[in-house]
Structure formats: C-alpha cells, structure tokens
Amino acid sequence: MPFVRIDAYGDDTGADRLDALGRAVHDALVEALGIPSDDRFQVLTAHEPGRGTLRHGDYLGVHRDEGIVFVAITLRAGRTTGRKEALYRRIAQLAEEYAGTEPRNVFVTLTENTSVDWSLGNGLAQYAGSGSC
Template structure:
C-alpha cells in the first residue's frame, strides 16, 4: 500500500497523469503492487506559486525538468527491488512523460503495519482488537 507524491515543474494534468502512471506501473512490475492499490498526490508547480529547487549533487546534472517522487510504503522490500523500481520508474517516465532519467529524484520512506489507516478509522494491517 504505497502512498505516492509527485511534484513537477511546468507540468500540466496530462503530464502529471503520465508520471503517475509510470510510477504506478514501475511499483507493480518491481514490487508486486496491485493495480487497484493506487493512491497518488500529483502536483504541478508553475514557478510563481510553487517552486522546486535542485542541485547537481553527486554529479547528476538536474534542471527545471526535475520530478520529485516520494513513496511511503510498508517495510520489507529488498535493495534489489528498490534499485529495480528506481530504474523502471525513470524508464517509464521518459517513455510516458518525456522526463529525462537524470531528472527523476525518488525517495522511499518505509514504515510499519500500525502506521496505516486506509479509511473508516481502522488499521487494516493490524490484528483485530479482542
């Protein structure tokens, strides 16, 4: 059950949807996330009311085409799965949205079963109360 936040500069609704599709497909292919487990917050920034800053950290030359992807998910994926996710998301973002792979900045935050309520004020991943 990942929660995905995508922020991109100069991004219209069509491109935001394409980026969301790329990340969701990559999660499915690399981590087995089901198609209907689809929770995303997609935000475009116009440079006036919202900005995205970036640098050339670790020798990656980013520009205003930067796309920040923050994924929160339950712990348990291997390093190999995470690397595969980063690679596949960058490939699909280039294919679907024209985003250069160097501009895909992805961060994963893992948490535990108790950290999720998906509705109705319940914690579906915890054992039922007695």
C-alpha cells in the same frame, strides 16, 4: 499499500504530464514490487516556473534542470535493496517513456513504515496484524 506524492516542475507540467508521471510510478510499483494494480493512492502537484517552489542542484554529479520530478513513496518495510534499485530504474524508464521526463530529472525517495502505521479509511488500522502488501 504505497502512498505516492509527485511534485513536477516545468512549463509543460499540466494535467497530461502529471497523469503520465502518476501512471509511470504506479506501473513501476506493480512491476518491480508486485503491488496490486488497483492499489493506487497518489497526490500529483504541478509547480510553475517563476514561482520558485522547487529547488534542485547537481548533487552527486547529476545535472538536473527545470524538468525535475520529485517522487516520494511511503510504503511498508521489507523490500530488498535489489527490488528498490529495480523500482528506481523502472520509474525513470517509464517517466521518460510516458511523460518525456529525462531519467536524470527523476528524483525518488522511499520512506518505510510498519503495517500498523496505515489507516485506509473508517478510522481502522486495516493492516494491523497483517502481512499483505
């Protein structure tokens, strides 16, 4: 049950690019982590150049530019380092394939929590006591 926020910057960031980035992240989650294909909860936001709403630098020698995309994924804990690394690679590959976003501009963070930290509606903790995705 991941929850994904994608913030994209650039002149070409419209509904089509946002949709392509959302598909890229979702497909990577399905492939790399085995997330169910109908488990898609995303918030997609475009940021216009000139409004200065996103900041980035060349930290760790990665040159980022106005094509930057921030991907924040919240999910339940338990994935191995190898699976996380595979997820990062696949998101970068699919973001380039689907949206034309250069892999160097794909910045991903994962935040992990426990099953009881989720309510999927109706004021219930559906996963409390459950070990599913």
